[in-house]
Structure formats: C-alpha cells, structure tokens
Amino acid sequence: MQNILSVQSLTKKFDDFTAVKGISFDVETGSIFAFLGPNGAGKSTTIKMLTTVLKPTSGEIRINGYNALKEQDKARSSFGIVFQDYSLDSELTAYENMEYHSVIYKVPKAEREERIKTALEIVGLWDRRNDLVKKYSGGMKRRLEIARALVHYPRVLFLDEPTVGLDPQTRMSIWSHIKRLNEERKMTIFLTTHYMDEAEAMADKIAIIDHGKIIESGTLAEIMERTETESLEESFLKLTGRDIRDENGNGGDKMRFMRGIGRRHGH
Numbered sequence: 001m002q003n004i005l006s007v008q009s010l011t012k013k014f015d016d017f018t019a020v021k022g023i024s025f026d027v028e029t030g031s032i033f034a035f036l037g038p039n040g041a042g043k044s045t046t047i048k049m050l051t052t053v054l055k056p057t058s059g060e061i062r063i064n065g066y067n068a069l070k071e072q073d074k075a076r077s078s079f080g081i082v083f084q085d086y087s088l089d090s091e092l093t094a095y096e097n098m099e100y101h102s103v104i105y106k107v108p109k110a111e112r113e114e115r116i117k118t119a120l121e122i123v124g125l126w127d128r129r130n131d132l133v134k135k136y137s138g139g140m141k142r143r144l145e146i147a148r149a150l151v152h153y154p155r156v157l158f159l160d161e162p163t164v165g166l167d168p169q170t171r172m173s174i175w176s177h178i179k180r181l182n183e184e185r186k187m188t189i190f191l192t193t194h195y196m197d198e199a200e201a202m203a204d205k206i207a208i209i210d211h212g213k214i215i216e217s218g219t220l221a222e223i224m225e226r227t228e229t230e231s232l233e234e235s236f237l238k239l240t241g242r243d244i245r246d247e248n249g250n251g252g253d254k255m256r257f258m259r260g261i262g263r264r265h266g267h
C-alpha cells in the first residue's frame with residue numbers, strides 16, 4: 001500500500017467554533033510526515049481524530065486500509081500514540097508500565113516479555129526497566145512512552161509534539177530514536193510540531209496548518225519553491241504574514257542542534 005494514512009475533508013467543530021476546517025492529506029507508507037503549525041492551529045485536535053480519541057464532525061480517515069470511524073478496533077491496532085502529556089503510572093516501574101499497556105493492547109501473554117524487551121531496547125531503557133518511573137527524567141519518560149507505543153507492533157506511530165518541554169540534548173536523543181525507528185524498522189511516523197527546525201530536519205513531507213486549515217504542503221524543497229523562499233521559516237512568514245514563534249514566545253529556543261542529525265534526502 002502506498003498511503004498508510006488518507007484523510008478527506010476532515011472537520012471538527014466545538015459548538016460554533018471550527019477548530020479543523022475540512023483538511024485533506026495523504027501519508028506515504030514508511031515516511032515521516034510533519035504537521036507544523038503554531039499553538040492553537042488545530043494540530044492536537046487533528047491527531048486526536050486520527051487516533052479515534054475524538055469524533056470528527058465530518059470527513060473520512062483511512063488508516064492501514066481501515067476506515068477509522070467504522071472499523072475502529074482494526075484501525076487502532078495499526079497505530080501507536082505518544083501524546084503531549086505524560087500518561088505513565090509513576091508509582092510503577094518501567095517494565096510494569098509496559099506490561100500494563102501490553103495487556104490493554106491484548107499482546108499475547110507468551111509474546112509479552114520478548115516484545116517489551118525489544119521495545120525497551122529500541123529506546124535504550126532495558127537496563128533501567130526495574131526503576132520506578134517517578135525516578136525517570138523527562139527524556140526517559142518520553143522514551144518509555146515511545147517504547148510503550150511500540151509494544152503491539154504498530155505500522156504507524158503518532159507523536160503529538162514529542163519534544164515539547166525537553167532540553168535540546170534530550171530532544172536530539174528522542175529524534176535519533178524516532179529516526180532509527182523509521183529507517184531501520186520502516187515505521188511510518190506522523191508528528192505534530194511547532195518547531196521549524198524539527199520539521200525541516202526530520203520530515204519527508206510537511207503540512208503547514210494555520211487556523212484549522214492546511215495552507216501549504218509537500219517536501220521542504222517543494223514548499224520553498226512554491227513560496228519562493230529559502231527556509232521553512234521564511235515560507236511560514238510569507239504564507240501567514242507572521243513568525244510562528246511570535247505566538248509561542250520561544251524565539252531563543254530554536255532547534256539549531258537539529259543540524260547535528262542532518263537533513264534527509266538532501267533537503
């Protein structure tokens with residue numbers, strides 16, 4: 001299958017406020033797709049609809065060939081989710097958190113231990129599996145959440161602002177884990193971010209969302225060409241008339257370190 005995720009005219013209204021306004025896009029199997037936009041643009045609302053947490057007002061979502069609204073269980077077993085807020089039980093160990101999640105996701109008992117081990121090894125936490133989560137740093141918790149999202153062998157991983165609130169070094173480590181998952185395990189990654197550098201360095205395709213609408217999408221090169229600019233930052237400025245960081249107040253927080261990871265496919 002070429003597109004693991006396909007979205008048509010997706011809309012979400014909260015009373016008379018429309019947070020997501022009829023967006024359509026496709027995500028290619030095995031790619032990294034970034035949803036870039038300022039706070040309040042509708043990124044979380046979209047990812048919640050894609051992951052069946054929130055019911056759309058209208059529109060269609062197909063994940064891994066399944067209709068996410070009509071075949072929810074099959075769609076759900078196709079993806080893993082990492083939300084913005086930590087949702088781990090801090091009084092349990094990392095391993096116990098993984099076990100709990102495996103039960104919820106109906107991972108067969110005979111396979112549980114092996115899958116937990118694999119997932120924890122991927123994020124480098126196997127040696128720390130017996131530590132209580134409350135002793136973990138923010139970066140370790142995020143890595144554990146990624147491991148947890150992998151335990152049922154999903155084909156797509158959804159990440160809502162996975163590096164928000166983390167220091168630059170920790171962000172870099174999270175990203176190298178995500179990138180390895182994509183490259184070595186061919187996992188499709190759908191992420192939301194308001195960091196330009198993150199989208200530039202990581203994504204095969206980017207959709208820029210503003211006020212609930214996709215205002216531009218494509219590869220970085222395509223977006224720059226169409227907007228006649230030389231960076232995503234300039235593109236965003238040209239498309240919206242403002243700087244993405246104006247609304248975030250994190251001007252000094254730009255992810256310059258992303259250069260260390262390197263751009264993909266000669267972007």
Ligand SMILES: Nc1ncnc2c1ncn2[C@@H]1O[C@H](COP(=O)(O)OP(=O)(O)OP(=O)(O)O)[C@@H](O)[C@H]1O
Nearest residue numbers: 014017019037038039040041042043044045046161
């Ligand atoms: N349950 C809700 N009821 C009413 N309005 C909502 C609800 N959830 C979100 N919104 C509004 O919808 C808009 C989009 O919010 P959303 O959280 O999707 O944005 P975002 O791009 O993810 O930003 P952030 O990263 O800050 O969460 C915002 O104006 C928000 O206030």
